Amino acid sequence: MSEGVEVRIPDIFRLNDWGIRKFILIVLSTLIAYDAIFLADKFLFKIPILPQLLGFVILTFILGFIILRMLKVHNIDRTQNFLLAVGLSLSFIMIYGLLLNTLLPHLGMLKPMSPQPLFYAFNIGILALLLASYLRDRGFKLSSEFLNVRISPLVLSLLLLPFLSIFGAYVMTFYDSNILILILLFLISLAPVAVVFNKIPKNLYPLLIFLVSLSILYHVNLISTHLWSYDIFFESYAADWVVEKGIWDPNQEFTQLLLICVLAPTYSLLCDLSLVWVFKTIFPFFFALAPLALYQVYQRIDFGEFRLSPRLALFSVFIFVFFYGFFKGMPDKQHIAELFMALILMLMVSDIPNRAPISIILSFSLITSHYSVSYVFMLSLIFALLLSYVWKEKEKSILTPNFVLLFSVLAIGWYMYVAQGNIFENITHIGNHIVNKILEILKPDARSGITYLTYETPTLLWQIHKFIHIALQIFIAVGVVNLWISILKRKVRSPDISFLSTAFYILLIFQITTTYGMGFDRVLQITLVLLSPFAVIGCLIISKLIAKIKKDLIVWEIPQKFFAIFLLFFFLFNSGFIFEISNDVVPPHSIALDKSAGWPVYDQSEVNSILWLKVYGTERDIAVINPWHVIKSRDGLLAAGFFPAGELIRIDTNTTSLINSYIFLGRISIKEVKNMPLHSLLYRSNKIYNSGGGAIYTH
Numbered sequence: 189m190s191e192g193v194e195v196r197i198p199d200i201f202r203l204n205d206w207g208i209r210k211f212i213l214i215v216l217s218t219l220i221a222y223d224a225i226f227l228a229d230k231f232l233f234k235i236p237i238l239p240q241l242l243g244f245v246i247l248t249f250i251l252g253f254i255i256l257r258m259l260k261v262h263n264i265d266r267t268q269n270f271l272l273a274v275g276l277s278l279s280f281i282m283i284y285g286l287l288l289n290t291l292l293p294h295l296g297m298l299k300p301m302s303p304q305p306l307f308y309a310f311n312i313g314i315l316a317l318l319l320a321s322y323l324r325d326r327g328f329k330l331s332s333e334f335l336n337v338r339i340s341p342l343v344l345s346l347l348l349l350p351f352l353s354i355f356g357a358y359v360m361t362f363y364d365s366n367i368l369i370l371i372l373l374f375l376i377s378l379a380p381v382a383v384v385f386n387k388i389p390k391n392l393y394p395l396l397i398f399l400v401s402l403s404i405l406y407h408v409n410l411i412s413t414h415l416w417s418y419d420i421f422f423e424s425y426a427a428d429w430v431v432e433k434g435i436w437d438p439n440q441e442f443t444q445l446l447l448i449c450v451l452a453p454t455y456s457l458l459c460d461l462s463l464v465w466v467f468k469t470i471f472p473f474f475f476a477l478a479p480l481a482l483y484q485v486y487q488r489i490d491f492g493e494f495r496l497s498p499r500l501a502l503f504s505v506f507i508f509v510f511f512y513g514f515f516k517g518m519p520d521k522q523h524i525a526e527l528f529m530a531l532i533l534m535l536m537v538s539d540i541p542n543r544a545p546i547s548i549i550l551s552f553s554l555i556t557s558h559y560s561v562s563y564v565f566m567l568s569l570i571f572a573l574l575l576s577y578v579w580k581e582k583e584k585s586i587l588t589p590n591f592v593l594l595f596s597v598l599a600i601g602w603y604m605y606v607a608q609g610n611i612f613e614n615i616t617h618i619g620n621h622i623v624n625k626i627l628e629i630l631k632p633d634a635r636s637g638i639t640y641l642t643y644e645t646p647t648l649l650w651q652i653h654k655f656i657h658i659a660l661q662i663f664i665a666v667g668v669v670n671l672w673i674s675i676l677k678r679k680v681r682s683p684d685i686s687f688l689s690t691a692f693y694i695l696l697i698f699q700i701t702t703t704y705g706m707g708f709d710r711v712l713q714i715t716l717v718l719l720s721p722f723a724v725i726g727c728l729i730i731s732k733l734i735a736k737i738k739k740d741l742i743v744w745e746i747p748q749k750f751f752a753i754f755l756l757f758f759f760l761f762n763s764g765f766i767f768e769i770s771n772d773v774v775p776p777h778s779i780a781l782d783k784s785a786g787w788p789v790y791d792q793s794e795v796n797s798i799l800w801l802k803v804y805g806t807e808r809d810i811a812v813i814n815p816w817h818v819i820k821s822r823d824g825l826l827a828a829g830f831f832p833a834g835e836l837i838r839i840d841t842n843t844t845s846l847i848n849s850y851i852f853l854g855r856i857s858i859k860e861v862k863n864m865p866l867h868s869l870l871y872r873s874n875k876i877y878n879s880g881g882g883a884i885y886t887h
Contacts, residue, residue: 192340299434357410492674513713525558572687667722797882
């Protein structure tokens with residue numbers, strides 16, 4: 189623990205606690221440097237890296253620190269301060285972008301979502317916020333501008349994890365070698381074991397959480413030079429539409445969320461970064477902060493007889509992070525909404541100055557990030573509020589009738605705004621809209637909990653994988669039951685979060701027998717935001733019961749070590765590591781280990797084909813093979829990232845006639861249609877482009 193060198197560095201995580209003059213100097217210096225590089229990049233010569241780096245720093249951190257200063261938030265936990273700065277920065281971009289998009293066209297600026305209007309508008313906005321923070325907070329007395337940090341071999345080793353993740357994804361993308369990824373996954377799986385044997389000090393837990401989360405996300409997100417997954421293609425098209433048109437039109441059905449249509453384009457335009465890399469690099473960074481916020485939440489929840497120690501809170505976070513739902517898709521609207529939800533929960537359990545206005549700002553950001561998550565949270569808030577009244581809860585909390593009402597009004601009001609219709613007509617559709625969005629989670633399909641439980645496993649390893657997940661559900665159930673025993677015994681003094689957790693668990697229970705559109709695993713990923721600690725508690729409760737039978741069992745240490753081993757195998761199975769080294773079938777999300785595992789991963793040659801069609805295609809329909817008709821055919825998803833999905837013509841392998849259309853085929857489709865009826869249509873068509881991996885025909 190004493191190894192390493194202690195150094196004194198500027199405390200950039202609490203920049204809002206610096207002296208006002210030095211604070212203003214730092215902000216203005218960063219802004220001037222960015223402005224000079226941005227203008228030089230646009231009008232003189234290209235400068236690598238710096239526009240992206242400085243733009244990211246200003247948009248992600250500087251804005252939030254200014255707002256915290258304006259709200260007079262000082263001397264709070266360093267991690268919470270940093271998280272709130274990021275959350276407020278993202279919120280400001282979304283809200284300010286909405287105002288610019290709404291007001292500037294009335295002032296004659298028809299393309300507000302363009303590089304130069306955004307550049308000048310954000311300069312004005314930052315300077316205005318800086319002036320307001322000076323006027324409100326110039327009397328603040330300096331607390332600390334420096335932080336003592338011990339640089340040790342352990343810290344340096346942890347910092348290598350993201351780099352190993354990035355290099356591993358690079359090697360897998362271009363050389364089809366997963367050796368670095370396998371090393372990374374094994375090292376990450378050892379983290380809970382290192383913690384339980386006191387090899388990692390408690391003060392490094394936040395750093396460990398962030399680096400592990402970021403490494404897990406990057407090892408899959410950076411696979412391929414293009415997007416992969418599913419919904420991200422439709423979201424990318426919406427964001428790209430805004431960039432191309434220079435304005436966000438809420439009347440467009442596919443562009444109703446500020447996260448996709450304001451935040452992503454703003455980062456793309458002001459950081460001079462393509463939208464593909466915004467989604468592949470910046471969005472995972474945002475989502476990697478959610479576990480860090482949850483770590484703050486878990487330590488402060490009142491579980492009755494249990495108060496989670498930092499170690500147990502860390503284990504709870506690992507449940508959330510090690511579950512494959514955390515990284516099976518590219519972070520998109522659902523995941524960033526979970527970040528905002530985690531920040532709101534952090535405010536609920538913390539005594540932070542001016543948390544009411546901050547919670548309102550973050551609530552609006554949650555609502556404009558993902559409908560389904562926001563409506564689930566809204567209904568859970570209502571449920572928890574009703575229970576607190578029945579329970580006559582008197583503890584001071586952010587969960588008040590005013591907050592719940594305001595959250596509901598914001599959620600419903602946002603839908604009314606983007607609907608752009610008659611207010612009375614909108615009111616009649618609000619209930620139906622909320623139900624439909626909830627039904628995105630509660631919509632019948634073949635992915636219920638029972639389906640996952642009863643599916644026939646192909647091998648013994650897959651059977652073990654299933655048993656591990658069954659054990660997780662047993663742990664959670666025992667933990668929730670124990671919570672309610674504590675509540676009924678009046679051992680829980682502040683049950684607000686417990687009531688919210690109960691609402692989340694009820695949603696998960698519904699998932700067991702009723703099949704939902706998002707699937708059991710996706711709903712579990714959302715509900716683990718609050719249910720992860722119950723897995724740890726459930727394991728400890730079961731251990732206590734066993735200890736009553738076996739008297740010589742050490743009740744406290746052995747269960748924690750057992751749970752650390754459980755987490756190790758939980759991650760090795762979820763990540764696909766076990767299946768890969770055993771030469772078994774890897775899970776479909778394990779594209780970092782096998783790019784053909786199942787999730788659609790595209791070669792650059794396929795992307796080049798669709799880009800050519802976008803640039804040179806004339807006024808013809810675009811036909812793609814229905815991705816559900818031919819196994820592993822996924823041409824429609826790639827095309828949906830560049831063209832309106834509703835305008836694509838879906839054909840199948842039995843199609844033999846087509847009129848005045850382009851036909852796009854990816855590398856897999858080209859191989860599979862050779863002996864099918866569609867091939868006769870292609871034979872009669874003209875191949876007008878061939879990139880080696882993709883082809884375009886015209887007929």
